[in-house]
Amino acid sequence: MWHPQGRLVGLSPIGDIVVQDAETFCAGVVARSPSNTEEFTKWDRIVSVSVLDETMAYAKVQIALPLALGSPTPTTEPTLYTDLLVLLHDPILGWRVISKIYSSVPLASEQSPNEGPQAVTPRDFARALKAVWDDYVGAGRACNGQKMAKVFHPQATLTFASDQGVIVIGCEAFCSRVAQRWSMPQHQPFVHLHEQGIAGSADTILGLEFADNPNVALATLRIGFPPVLYTDLLSMLCANGRWWVVAKSSCSV
Structure with missing residues (x-):
């Protein structure tokens, strides 16, 4: 699903822009514990998808993931991510994610995040x-x-x-x-x-x-x-x- 040229771009804890290439991103995925239990999957959803033509689309999705101390970008608690994904249609590989930006909040053990999404004005x-x-x-x-x-x-x-x-x-x-x-x-x-x-x-x-x-x-x-x-x-x-x-x-x- 991730294109070999795909990149994740985010903000560090001090507000700097950080970039991960496909290899580093996939290493982080492998380093995480499985999250295919209802504790996590109940938060997962596709918020929206827009196909702009036969070669380009974007999606807004949410996914809950467990802590990942050994990840290239370690997290110390379960987290709810909101991702904005851009996809391109590679003639050989098909639809693949070429870029991802995201926001995140800690995931509570109860029914809602500890911190809600930040207000957009x-x-x-x-x-x-x-x-x-x-x-x-x-x-x-x-x-x-x-x-x-x-x-x-x-x-x-x-x-x-x-x-x-x-x-x-x-x-x-x-x-x-x-x-x-x-x-x-x-x-x-x-x-x-x-x-x-x-x-x-x-x-x-x-x-x-x-x-x-x-x-x-x-x-x-x-x-x-x-x-x-x-x-x-x-x-x-x-x-x-x-x-x-x-x-x-x-x-x-």
Whole structure:
């Protein structure tokens, strides 16, 4: 279910962004005790699933897990996780998780978590949407790679499915693409639309989903760079008061 290029991105106890590759994540799964008893499974649920096209989807799920002292990311008590998963359809492997961000609360032995989900307020929505629209979309429209690097985390990647498999592009290469957008052969014939200020007429924020925590969110947006209309899934974390895009996946028409 986890793609070999898949990554888990989260916040450390002191608020720093930490990244696990597929190998480290799977090692953590193996290190845990089984959680297939009702004590844990009664909390598990699929909150929502959205399929954006034949190559990309996302899901919000909850899963309860036991303590894991030997895990690469140890926990000292049972925990209820809320995960935001992005999936890509690999032509060989099928549907696989390419990125995961999450929030967590301790799981009580009784009928509810010790600590409920943190409240998400309109102010939290406004701050996250500002990062999406002003910082991410704004940098793309300005073809400003340096500005994009201030919201696209250094460890973030762009991923998308192709006929050859899942393509992974690192932060530096992605920001370079942003800066060179209208000189790229695919887009250069349409540079006049950029110069006339109408290339972005289809830009739309389609949704913003929080993981029951004001610092963990998944944004869905549609953005046009003729002749292509992209749908982006931006996995976002707010680290020490600053929103970052920590993973991006795309599909297009």
